[in-house]
Amino acid sequence: xxxxxxxxxxxxxxxxxxxxxxxxxxxxxxxxxxxxxxxxxxxxxxxxxxxxxxxxxxxxxxxxxxxxxxxxxxxxxxxxxxxxxxxxxxxxxxxxxxxxxxxxxxxxxxxxxxxxxxxxxxxxxxxxxxxxxxxxxxxxxxxxxxxxxxxxxxxxxxxxxxxxxxxxxxxxxxxxxxxxxxxxxxxxxxxxxxxxxxxxxxxxxxxxxxxxxxxxxxxxxxxxxxxxxxxxxxxxxxxxxxxxxxxxxxxxxxxxxxxxxxxxxxxxxxxxxxxxxxxxxxxxxxxx
Numbered sequence: 001x002x003x004x005x006x007x008x009x010x011x012x013x014x015x016x017x018x019x020x021x022x023x024x025x026x027x028x029x030x031x032x033x034x035x036x037x038x039x040x041x042x043x044x045x046x047x048x049x050x051x052x053x054x055x056x057x058x059x060x061x062x063x064x065x066x067x068x069x070x071x072x073x074x075x076x077x078x079x080x081x082x083x084x085x086x087x088x089x090x091x092x093x094x095x096x097x098x099x100x101x102x103x104x105x106x107x108x109x110x111x112x113x114x115x116x117x118x119x120x121x122x123x124x125x126x127x128x129x130x131x132x133x134x135x136x137x138x139x140x141x142x143x144x145x146x147x148x149x150x151x152x153x154x155x156x157x158x159x160x161x162x163x164x165x166x167x168x169x170x171x172x173x174x175x176x177x178x179x180x181x182x183x184x185x186x187x188x189x190x191x192x193x194x195x196x197x198x199x200x201x202x203x204x205x206x207x208x209x210x211x212x213x214x215x216x217x218x219x220x221x222x223x224x225x226x227x228x229x230x231x232x233x234x235x236x237x238x239x240x241x242x243x244x245x246x247x248x249x250x251x252x253x254x255x256x257x258x259x260x261x262x263x264x265x266x267x268x269x270x271x272x273x274x275x276x277x278x279x280x281x282x283x284x285x286x287x288x
Contacts, residue, residue, distance in 0.1 A: 002205040004146065005169045005178050011201035012181030017188070019043065020050060021126065022180070028102035028127035030054055035119045036087045041078050043187075049078055061100045063091035069286035072276060073242045081238055082274055085287070086114025104128040125179055131172040133164035134179040138186025145190060149207035152192065152218045233258060233267035241277060241286050248285035 020026060021034040033053055037046045053074060057063040063071065068088045075084035090112040094102055102123065103109055109120035124130040135143075137153075143163050144153035153160075164182070168175040189196050197209050208214070226232055236255045241247055251268070258264040268284060271277040278285050 001147070001166055002202075004167050004202050004205060005174065007201040007205075008181040008185065009174060009177050012177060012184055015188075016180070016184050017043075020047060026127075028104070028123060029058075029060055031127040032090070032102050032115075032119070032123050033087065035122050036083050036114065037078055039083060039119075040080060045078060049074075049076060057091075059100060060091040060094040060102065063088060064095045067288050069247050069288060072238070072286050073247065076242070079235070081276055083114060085275055089113035090115060102127065104130060106130075106132065125176050129172050129176055131168070131175045133161045133168060134183075135160045135164050136183055136186075138184075138190075139164060139179075139182045140186075141192060142182050142186045142190050145195075145208035146202055146206045149211050149214075150216045151208060151214065152216070154219050230263060230266055230270070233260070233263045234271055237264070237267050237271060237284070238276065241284065246285075248283050250283050251279075252282075254284060 016022065021031050030050070034046065034050055037050055037053075056074065057066070066088075068085055071084040071088040072081055075081050078084075093112050094100060098108070103112075104124055104127070106120045106124050109115050109123055110117070115123075118134065118136060121132045121134045125132050125134050140153040140156065140160055143160070144150040147163065164179070168178055185200070185202075189199050197203055197206070197213070200206065200209075203209055208216075224231075233255075236258065240249055240254055254268065255264060268277070268279070271284075272279050275287060278287055
C-alpha cells in the first residue's frame with residue numbers, strides 16, 4: 001500500500017479552497033448544518049444558504065425554538081427539502097439530549113434525525129478532530145483510481161471505510177487533514193469526467209494513470225432527469241407554499257396550470273406523506 005499521506009497533506013495545505021466550514025472556530029453546529037446541505041447539492045449553492053442559516057440560527061436551540069415551517073422556508077432552493085425537516089428535528093434532539101451542544105461521539109451523532117454514517121463521521125472528524133475514516137463520492141473515486149486502477153468506483157460498500165482507514169496516519173490531526181485532502185482532490189482535480197492528472201500530487205502512485213487510464217466501466221447509479229419529473233412538481237408546489245405569507249394555499253390555487261394533473265396530485269400527496277406539507281380543509285400548508 002503506497003503512503004499517500006505526505007503528498008496529499010502537502011498538496012491540500014497549498015491548494016484547498018477557502019470554505020466556511022474549514023475555517024478555525026467554525027464550530028460543530030456549523031459543520032453539521034453544512035454536511036446536511038452538502039448532500040447532493042453543489043458547494044456554490046450551499047455557501048450563501050449556509051451563511052444565512054447560521055446568521056438566523058447560530059445554535060441548535062435557536063432553530064429548535066422555531067416551527068418546522070421556517071426551516072423548510074429557509075431551505076429555499078437547496079433541493080431535497082426533507083433535509084430541512086430532519087435538521088430541525090436534530091436541532092431539537094441536540095437541545096433536549098445534549099444541552100444544545102452537538103455531540104462528538106459517532107454513535108450519539110447517528111442517533112440524531114437525518115444523520116447517517118458519513119455525516120456522523122464527518123462531524124466527529126472535522127468539528128472535533130476525532131480519528132475516523134470519512135468517505136464521500138470524491139474520496140471513493142480517488143481510492144478507486146489510485147489504489148485499484150479503476151476509472152470509476154463501484155457501488156458504495158463497507159469496504160470503502162476499510163480502504164480509507166488503511167491510508168490514514170496514526171495521529172488524529174493528520175488523519176483529519178488526509179480525509180479532507182482526499183475529498184478535495186476528488187472534487188477539484190480527480191473529477192469524474194475530466195481528471196487533470198498532470199496536476200495530481202499522487203500521479204506517480206496512481207494505478208489507473210500508470211495503466212494508461214483504461215475504461216474499466218462505470219457502475220455508478222445515474223440520477224433521474226429533473227425536468228418533467230415528480231421532483232420538479234414537488235419543488236413547484238413547495239415553492240408556492242414557501243412564498244405565501246401565511247405558508248398556506250388553497251389546493252386549487254397550487255400550480256393550477258401544471259401540465260400533468262396526475263403528477264401534480266402525486267406531488268401534493270408525497271409532500272404530505274413526507275411531512276413537508278399538511279392538508280386540511282381544502283388547503284395545503286407548511287408544517288407547524
